[in-house]
Amino acid sequence: MARVYVAGVGVTRVGRHYGRGLLDLAAEAAFRAIDEAGVEPGAVVVTNMLASRLQEQDSLGAYIASGIGLRGRPALHVEAACGSGGAGLYTGYAMVRSGLVDSVLVVGVEKMTDYPTSTVTSALAQAADAEYELFYGASFTGLNALMMRYYMERYGVDRDTMSEWPVMMHENALINPYAQLRRRITREDVARSQVVADPIRLLDSSPIGDGAAAVLLVSEELASKLPEKPSVYIAGAGAATDTVELGSREALDRIPAARMAAEQALRAAGVRPEDIDVGEIHDAFTINAILLIEELGFAERGKAARALAEGRFRPGDRPTLNPSGGLKARGHPVGATGVYQVAEVAMQIRGDFPGVRVEGAETGIAVNMGGDGSTLTAFILRHA
């Protein structure tokens, strides 16, 4: 099967960009990816969750495409809550792989800091079921808190052990130039931080931030014509869904759609979990990371938090997880996150990631999640 190459990537610093709008951020990331690839994309996929609600802007495909100088090209907007980026990459990958177009720019963008936290919290909660979760005041953090308490009580994992994840994420983000949070924290800091939805504390949660990321995908044929042939390709992609409402799932301590998406991607790439050198996984909250580590087969069920506390998944270990600092510390501009992850894994394999580097990484995985486990995508990237 013909390969789909990553010909260019671009990311912006995640943070409070008060002076810049949705289009400015998208353009910065897009221009970098296009200039790096040295080719203008034949189509654009925009990934975003909140613009309809916060910027009151729809028609995002045309809005962004024409705004970045690609007027006339086919352009789509793909939305899957915090999993929008991965869903958009899946779409772009399919467009190139099918031969419909020979290049696609996937650009994820999110502008979250223009409004007070309660407004953003309400908008983010739209990832959940409006009639039977949101209606009852179950915020998105609240739903993740239900899963976190269930996990901790079921497997007898204490607060401090769970805190190892955010501590590691802040450590990894320290030298990432575009990370939102670049300061060291301790387990005590997590335990003392504000309670958002007990048992989730502020330092278990990814910050609110603006950002954009872009990945330019090209066909094998186009890749071979470029002045510099891209060194990374997408070896496998997977996507799966589950019920949006938490209560209809079979278990509260599992994210089966993650396992399904990862298995598809691994099978397509012909690799096993033990072949993975580096992973960027979805950790909007501590509990997400813990459950995903287990679903991806990196730890046994109920043991991920303890494995972390024993030092697993840090730089130097295989796989190294979230060397960027993850959603927790690099930041989580929701609809752009999945694109950041694939850009980061591509940079690790190319050997030019500007932060914590996984030396000699040949194979990586990016796992993006929408809602609290309803839309999952997984991508295996490999060195060409």
Added chain:
Amino acid sequence: MALRISPARVWRERIPRYRLAGRQCRRCGRRHYPPRPACPYCGSRELEEVELPRTGVVETYAVIYTVMDGFRDRAPHPVAVVRLDDGTRVLAPLTDVEPGEIRTGMRVEAVLRRIRRDGEHGLIAYGIAFRPALREPRTRRSQG
């Protein structure tokens, strides 16, 4: 920017919300809530409406301090996944209980409560909440 309450929307959902009506799958036998056009477990469209038991246990809970717009007067707002006596799960707020008294495994019963008010238009929406069970002894509490 809270969820807007529309009379049509509230009216449409009244049966599952007020009467705790779920659906039972004729193929796999499992029950689910909220009611859906197909079984979330096996995909079957052969479903019948069932009234669910009004008692169960707290399977897990969270106490929300940073509440959404429309719930400002409710913080801290406890919500739970309740496993009803027939095994069906329902997500709803907990009521008539202090956050510090809530335990996993505690027995609860469904009651109808005012859930929210639309700030702009003054519309009120009702729905299910769970309170510590009154009709039976609270025997499970020590197991928390």
